[in-house]
Amino acid sequence: MKNKAVKETVKAAALRIAAKCPECSSTNLVHDYDSGETVCGGCGLVVERDQPSSEPEWRAYTLEEKLSRDRAGLPITFTVHDKGLSTEVGRKYEDRDSRNRKFPISTKEQVHRIRDAQNRFRVHSALERNITQALSELARLLDKLSIESEVVKEETARKYRKAVYDGFTRGRGIRGVIPAILYDTLRQYDIPRNLEEIAEVGNYNRKTIARNYRLWVRKYMDSARPPFDSELYLGKIFNKLMLNGVTQKYSLKILEAARKEMLTSGRSSEGVAAAVVYVASVLSGERKTQYELAEVMKVTEVTIRNRYKEIVENLLFTTEL
């Protein structure tokens, strides 16, 4: 125990010493205790801040974020454009010049204006950089989901931009917000991809994006979006498993009948769709395993069994196929 802790400390120290500037690879890193920043002696890049700055976080600094990025194979951009280099007109210079002489009033006002303008610019450009970063994450995600639609992309970008300027994204991180907002857009346009799938392909934390999606809905919508219709999922399954026309026809009929018998309400449309196709595939002879259906719909085999049991018990005999 104790040994391990010591080892960790040594390791951390070694890492620190060996640290290189991501920009110019200089090992000459200087820690400034006044500003709490570690600055590269080679190029002046601020490598690290002791305390989280008040600027919105647009890069992953936590270990978890970094790890999940690595796993996703995302090309990591270490280049922190301009970070920490922009000039700031501090308050302490408000009415004094560098030799501590008092400014005339007019100069004071001028300094005021300059500082305000500069702060505005700085905040603005920080937000814009965040958005740029977010858009590349969005592009990556859309690519992984095989979604080509420009409309979806634009709509999601629009929402994200709004969210940024509303402060909605603060503290949630791009990887927490982008998938959540994209999911909302997909619901909007009836493109069936559930949170599980999005989380999986993008290596996101499902719970996090689920929470952020809820918050998004609460803040920006006055009523909940209807869930994906089971029928949309049927189409998706047909495509993914390349099912023949007979199975497809059976599936549609079974779903319709199940709806009439009220076997679908209160149940997840994913589970319903998976079970319906499972039964249809058995009936048509183009048998698919429960596992395959579960995999496509991101539900468990248990759920499929529960749904399909109900279907068989309640309506198989009453339905003409």
Added chain:
DNA sequence: ATGGTTTTTACTGCGTC
């Protein structure tokens, strides 16, 4: 927070290829 419902997790047993 709470309680009711659905889904997941984890495990077991059975028949078939």
Added chain:
DNA sequence: GACGCGGTAAAAACCAT
């Protein structure tokens, strides 16, 4: 022996209140 399937109990997630 691996695979597909069925069942179950308990945990977890979900949802409305």
